[in-house]
Structure formats: structure tokens, C-alpha cells
Amino acid sequence: MEGMPTSDAAQADLLTALMSFDEERALRVLDEHREGRGPVSLVGDVIMPVMREIGEGWKRGEVSVAQEHLSTQLVRSYLDALRRPPVVGGPEVWLACPPRELHDLPLLALGLLLRDQGWQTRFYGANTPLHDLLRAVRVSRPAAVVVSGNDPRRLRAAAVPLGLIARQTDLFLGGRAAQKAGGELAGRVLPPDVVRAAEEMRELLPEVKAG
Structure with missing residues (x-):
């Protein structure tokens, strides 16, 4: 994973993209981190920290309703697109x-x-x-x-x-x-x-x- 951006860098890039309504850049950040570090790191190290920061920013009046809504819907759509067919025989x-x-x-x-x-x-x-x-x-x-x-x-x-x-x-x-x-x-x-x-x-x- 040499050359991969750190999780902190991916967080910063994703937050910047979402706050500037740059959907293409946000999706690119998500794809690159998932492909390089896997879904666990994507969720735990990037998506959830960024969404918490956006939520706190909205409470402080630093993030607009439009920014919060776009961010939530983009991430929701992205996660939903990663859904795979059910595991046969799994609980x-x-x-x-x-x-x-x-x-x-x-x-x-x-x-x-x-x-x-x-x-x-x-x-x-x-x-x-x-x-x-x-x-x-x-x-x-x-x-x-x-x-x-x-x-x-x-x-x-x-x-x-x-x-x-x-x-x-x-x-x-x-x-x-x-x-x-x-x-x-x-x-x-x-x-x-x-x-x-x-x-x-x-x-x-x-x-x-x-x-």
C-alpha cells in the first residue's frame, strides 16, 4: 500500500470534496481508499469520522443543510451500491x-x-x-x-x-x-x-x- 494516502489524508480530501459539492472527487476518494485498504478501513477510518464531523459542523452552524444532505445521500448511495448478493448459508x-x-x-x-x-x-x-x-x-x-x-x-x-x-x-x-x-x-x-x-x-x- 506504498503511496496510498493515509486515512487522515483521505478524511480531509473527502470532507473538502463534500463541503464543496464535488461529487466526482468524493467518489474518487472513496473508491481509492476502498480499493487500497478495504471496506473496514473505508467505513471506520474515513466515512464515519467524516460524517461525524459534518454532523457536528451542522450543529455549530458551520455546515449548511444542503451540504449535510448531499453528504449523507452520496455516502448512503455509495454504501448501498456495495451491497452484494446474500451469502448462501450464512446466518x-x-x-x-x-x-x-x-x-x-x-x-x-x-x-x-x-x-x-x-x-x-x-x-x-x-x-x-x-x-x-x-x-x-x-x-x-x-x-x-x-x-x-x-x-x-x-x-x-x-x-x-x-x-x-x-x-x-x-x-x-x-x-x-x-x-x-x-x-x-x-x-x-x-x-x-x-x-x-x-x-x-x-x-x-x-x-x-x-x-
């Missing part, structure tokens, strides 16, 4: 945000990493009715469900369906919401870092460890 994990939770980009990134580990992933995304998800869990019996979000209030409001889902399968709680409210709820709290979260899921579930 199935479902990924969802609780009702009224719209921050699903970290969950999408987690799904990419889990697919690379051999999981079959089903991405429900933002604002998922968890009682409906529970009914589907009872029928399809996935190996695990991850419910993740940014707002702890949304997670607390879903305490009842979360408890019922946890009786059916392994339930994991992710995102900033889980760091604040997860201890009050059913399910295992994942680390806030998506790379560490993916590693922890691999260690905890025997189907993946055996693979």
Missing part, C-alpha cells in the same frame, strides 16, 4: 431503526461490514414499526436483529417490542441511543463504533465464529 441478521428514528447511515455501514463477515443482511432502515418487525421475526427466525439509532427517546419508547423481539432471537442495540438507554432495555449493547460493533457480533454469535 441472517436484520437491521432496523426504531419508529421516528431517521439516522440510519451507521446501520447501513454496519450492514456492509457484517456482509463481509459472511452474514446475510436484511436492511429495514429508518422508522421501522417494531411490532411489525416482531411478527416477521416470529415467522422467519433470523439469527439476530440489530436496532440502532441516535435518539435514546426513540429507543426507550420501543421498550415493549424490543423485549418481545429479544425473546425470539439475539437482539443487539446500537448507535448513540444504545449508549444512553441500552442498559434499561432488553438486548446487548454494541459499541458505538461500527467496526467494533461488527467485530463484537462476530465474537458473540457461534454461527459466525464457526465460519
Whole structure:
């Protein structure tokens, strides 16, 4: 990987491209880092730090709504394009945000990493009715469900369906919401870092460890 830009340099290049609405440059930075260092580094060392910085900049009034929206949609589309066909025979994990939770980009990134580990992933995304998800869990019996979000209030409001889902399968709680409210709820709290979260899921579930 001699000659490859460092992760810090890739972060700076991506942030500059997104803030200047340079989609072509942003996609080039993402492609070059993924091809040179792989998806784990792309997600953990570049995408998530940059998106956190953009989110904090928006809160401080330094990043416009247009910049934040373009950045989120570009990264979302990029990650979605990396989705591959399901791994035949791999354990199935479902990924969802609780009702009224719209921050699903970290969950999408987690799904990419889990697919690379051999999981079959089903991405429900933002604002998922968890009682409906529970009914589907009872029928399809996935190996695990991850419910993740940014707002702890949304997670607390879903305490009842979360408890019922946890009786059916392994339930994991992710995102900033889980760091604040997860201890009050059913399910295992994942680390806030998506790379560490993916590693922890691999260690905890025997189907993946055996693979």
C-alpha cells in the first residue's frame, strides 16, 4: 500500500470534496481508499469520522443543510451500491431503526461490514414499526436483529417490542441511543463504533465464529 494516502489524508480530501459539492472527487476518494485498504478501513477510518464531523459542523452552524444532505445521500448511495448478493448459508441478521428514528447511515455501514463477515443482511432502515418487525421475526427466525439509532427517546419508547423481539432471537442495540438507554432495555449493547460493533457480533454469535 506504498503511496496510498493515509486515512487522515483521505478524511480531509473527502470532507473538502463534500463541503464543496464535488461529487466526482468524493467518489474518487472513496473508491481509492476502498480499493487500497478495504471496506473496514473505508467505513471506520474515513466515512464515519467524516460524517461525524459534518454532523457536528451542522450543529455549530458551520455546515449548511444542503451540504449535510448531499453528504449523507452520496455516502448512503455509495454504501448501498456495495451491497452484494446474500451469502448462501450464512446466518441472517436484520437491521432496523426504531419508529421516528431517521439516522440510519451507521446501520447501513454496519450492514456492509457484517456482509463481509459472511452474514446475510436484511436492511429495514429508518422508522421501522417494531411490532411489525416482531411478527416477521416470529415467522422467519433470523439469527439476530440489530436496532440502532441516535435518539435514546426513540429507543426507550420501543421498550415493549424490543423485549418481545429479544425473546425470539439475539437482539443487539446500537448507535448513540444504545449508549444512553441500552442498559434499561432488553438486548446487548454494541459499541458505538461500527467496526467494533461488527467485530463484537462476530465474537458473540457461534454461527459466525464457526465460519
